[in-house]
Amino acid sequence: MARRILIGTLGAFVAALVLASSALTSGAGFIALRSGDQLDVVGTPILCQVGDGAKAIACFKVDAHGPLAGSYGIGIKTTGIAAWKIDAVRKPKQVYSRKTASAQKRVKIKLGQVARLQGTTLDCAIVRSGADNETTIYCSRDDNVGPVVGSYAVLLSKSMAAVGKVKADRSTTIVWMKKH
Numbered sequence: 001m002a003r004r005i006l007i008g009t010l011g012a013f014v015a016a017l018v019l020a021s022s023a024l025t026s027g028a029g030f031i032a033l034r035s036g037d038q039l040d041v042v043g044t045p046i047l048c049q050v051g052d053g054a055k056a057i058a059c060f061k062v063d064a065h066g067p068l069a070g071s072y073g074i075g076i077k078t079t080g081i082a083a084w085k086i087d088a089v090r091k092p093k094q095v096y097s098r099k100t101a102s103a104q105k106r107v108k109i110k111l112g113q114v115a116r117l118q119g120t121t122l123d124c125a126i127v128r129s130g131a132d133n134e135t136t137i138y139c140s141r142d143d144n145v146g147p148v149v150g151s152y153a154v155l156l157s158k159s160m161a162a163v164g165k166v167k168a169d170r171s172t173t174i175v176w177m178k179k180h
Contacts, residue, residue, distance in 0.1 A: 031115040038106040059156045066090045071180045072161030074154035076139045081152045096176045146170045
């Protein structure tokens with residue numbers, strides 16, 4: 001049920017998705033993803049859905065009935081990023097966005113692993129973040145060194161959804177965040 005709701009809502013999200021950047025973990029190999037694939041972040045309620053011909057990914061906190069009411073979701077594709085708040089009937093409402101100029105499978109991903117959307121430079125890394133050192137999915141657009149300087153990244157953990165801007169040193173400064 002959660003997968004069907006997430007897939008249905010992803011269609012609406014993909015049209016709203018806007019800008020990107022990415023996190024590479026040294027020595028970690030990529031998990032290749034295709035349109036329709038899902039990332040189930042081990043040890044968290046986070047589920048991500050690949051869409052738009054494998055050129056977009058959206059992540060949400062879910063339960064057996066779909067995205068959790070009151071929580072936030074994030075998404076990224078080659079042309080932008082977006083964030084949504086999930087309303088009381090589990091429908092997304094876009095709250096933030098930024099622009100820049102197949103067979104389905106569910107892939108388990110854990111801390112230290114990185115997944116790449118095939119045919120793109122969009123990557124999602126599972127990292128630790130925040131004061132609580134919480135497991136977080138960090139999705140961005142990469143070049144040969146790491147996140148693209150000046151681009152945006154999206155982050156989601158059990159307690160927050162955020163958008164960050166990639167600085168010249170490739171670190172990320174949070175520009176929008178909501179706790180949930």
